[in-house]
Amino acid sequence: MTDAIVVEGARKRYGEKRALDGLDLRVAQGTVHGVLGPNGAGKTTTVRMLATLLRADEGKIEVAGHDVRTRAREVRRRVGLLGQHAAVDEELGGRQNLEMFGRLYHLGAKRAGARADELLERFGLADTGRKPVKQYSGGMRRRLDLAASLITEPAVLFLDEPTTGLDPRGRAEVWASVRSLVGGGTTVLLTTQYLEEADQLADRISVVDRGRVIAEGTADGLKSQVGGDRIDVVVRHAEQLRRAAALLPGETAVDEDRRLVSAPVTDRMAALAGAVRALEDAGIEAEDIALRRPTLDEVFLTLTGGRETAEVTA
Known part of the structure; x- marks a missing residue:
């Protein structure tokens, strides 16, 4: 590929x-590649360099087959960028915003209008195209922002924390739009603070810390690095927590505030059945019993040590 x-x-x-500090990254064509990392890890700096907004001190960087240093104009013709903050004018209507972006890209009045109509339809905004953007919901504004970044039909799209501040419905709307883009062949580089977002969208994920990639793989592959499946038991009475922990296999983890005990398992169904029997035999009441895989949150915290630092800006 x-x-x-x-x-x-x-x-x-x-x-x-x-x-x-010596960052290496490869993103396959027609995929979503997630970039995760604590604040200050270098995520936004990477996006800025890929989009030709910032020049690297050292290293090789190519986007869509072109060197960002020597062929910056060719790169710009092939990329789109959705930043952390909205770029649309709230006083204008959705269609007017897209037409304006089209004219800025020298599409001409007729082509800019046609492209605006295409994108409004594509992102489910056709009925709101003449409504001022200040009357849009958060999800609608972000979808319009995304539409604006696609005016020139880019081969590569950079999404820098695209759903920051959106409610779950708004995030779901943006996710659906991103999936549609990738289905059409667009390559997406996604930086995000929402680990669920990377889990939902990314084909591969790079974890960045202190300016370099420290782990890379699929979401499932990264989860397997911090351990296999676990069984979680929430007991009804806190005084029974320690007794419940003694009944579960392996090295258990106890969360007294949540009345939860967690243990690693190998055979999922055998472990579940065994835990239910053991708890019943011991007269311990369980409010909830669940099997789960490690989450990307756990991967992130394990790999980065839970470190959060101030974001560096240019």
């Missing part, structure tokens, strides 16, 4: 601060 993005040994300093 052809790589739409290639980054090798990218480095970037802001004074004494190393924003990127």
Whole structure:
């Protein structure tokens, strides 16, 4: 499969601060690639360099087959960018916003209008195209923002924390739009603070910390690095928590505030049946018993040590 993005040994300093320290990244064409990391890990710096808004101090960076340093204009013709903050004008209508972006890209009045209509229809905004954007819901605004980033039909789209501040319904609307784009062949690089978002959308995920990739793989592959399946038991009475922990196999973890005990398992169904029997025999009442895999939250915290630092900006 052809790589739409290639980054090798990218480095970037802001004074004494190393924003990127030998970052390597490859993104396959027609996929969603998630980039996770704590604040200050280098996510936004990476997006800015890929979009030709920032120049690396060292390293090789190619987007859509072109070097971002020597062929920046060719790269810009092939990429779209949805930043963390809305770029649309709230006083204008949705169609007017898209027409404006089209004119800025030199599409011409007729083509800009036609493209605006295409995108409004594609993102389920056709009935609201003349309504001022200030009357849009959060999800609608973000979908319009996404539509604006696609005016030139980019081969590669950068989404820098695209659903920050949206409610669950708004996030779901944006996710549906992203899936539709990738189904049409667009390559998406996604940075996000919502680990569920990466789990839902990304074909592969890179975990970035201190300016370099420290782990990469599918969501399931990364989860397997921090352990296999677990069984969680929530007991009805807190005084029974320790007794319940003694009945479960392996090394257990106890959360007294949630009245929860968790233990690793290998045979999921045998462990579930065994736990139910053991608890009943011991007269311990369980409010909930569940089998689960590690979450991306646990992967993230394990790999980065739970570290959060201030984001570095250019």
